[in-house]
Amino acid sequence: MKESGNGSALAARRCYSPGEIHFHAPGLKHYETAEFVQRNRREFVAISLTGASCALRCEHCQGRMLESMYSVPGNGGLYDLCQRLAANGTHGVLVSGGSDRRGRVPHAAFAADLRRVKERLGFKILVHTGLVDRPMAEALAAARVDGAMIDVIGSDETIRRVYHLDASVRDFERSLALLEEYGIPSLPHIVMGLHYGAFRGEDAALEIVAAHRVTGLVLVTLVPLAGTPMQHIPPPETATLTRFVEKARGRLPDKPLLLGCARPSGEAKAALDRAAIDVGLNGIAFPAERTVAYARSKGLKPVFHEACCGLGWLLGNGG
């Protein structure tokens, strides 16, 4: 890593988040290290609108990620579930779900419930959208969700082969544009190595993100799940990941740049986290052991949150 590159990346971060770095441990998993212990696992939880079912059955997931989320039994059940969660100390939800054949999570069908959850329970609401069409954008705007998160893919081949989706890069760009048009704060994700561990559409995805009025960008890594066709594919090398993280920092110098939940495990994760700090990222979800100490050694003040890494930025509160 060139010293000059580091310096300018850190300067880029400091111009809007002076001297701070944000660490996040939402209730998606139990999290406990010597540096950061999650106190209330139910503070911010994930809900699937479709249970474990997903029409796309992507190569790296096959619906497995949905299995650990709360499941909504049907329309009308979302509010009841959130009421029960509120009674147990929940203050926010990530509303996700499997996609239909056109790549959409069925938020439009739950719009009334989403709005009740927002208005009556006062929850912070983030949504995973999948591809966005106009009815969904209208529904999410009417529900006044706090933010939308969407995986932006920059390769038609990856969309077809990995997502099994008959769509194109332009559909992802259109989705961001619709969120923008309806005033829904967006926090796109780029999955590094999504094409069977190789970099294929990441640069194009970065350009799409840079061309839109997004709140920030979350970078995650391909982590193939057990029992999927990709289960034996290793995540990309740390050096490759770091190069892209640094490129993203340079391309979006005035936006929050975050490392999201999906990352390699063990030493690879620790190395990526340290590299992310070196190149000036603003936040890290579920940091590896000793990452907080490393951030402190770089003169950064750690700030801890028990919610998704994008929430604070979407609410305009900083990380």
Next chain:
Amino acid sequence: MAQVEDIFLPDELYYDRKEHLWARLEEGRVRVGLDMFGQKAAGTVAYIKLLPVGREVNKGRAFGSLEAGKYIGPLKAPVAGEIVEVNADVLAEPTLVNSDSYGRGWFVVISPRDLEQDLADLVHGAEAIQAWLEAELREYKEKGLFAEK
């Protein structure tokens, strides 16, 4: 054998109430692993780190750490003593914890310092294990620590 739904806990083992680690007595030594309840709550295990042979560990203190789909955190010793064996197989293939919780998925063997005292607060005996398992499952579901289906 205690069983609720598809979770079973062998009667001959001792269980740490909070950490869901099992302890098996083997000629004065203690083999340690994660029970089936614990591995289901943690999800698919991706990475395990263990202290090396020869290290002393206190009861309730970390002898390693584990990363899984729904858990990132320490592995806390159910008994105090010296680590005399480390399972190289589980380090190389962490999903053994999920596929063979009570067999090849063990973590370490500890030569205990004060076995009698350390076993006193572990759950043991068929009836006690069954009652504890049922209570744990109820509590985890009420608190939402298991995802609802």
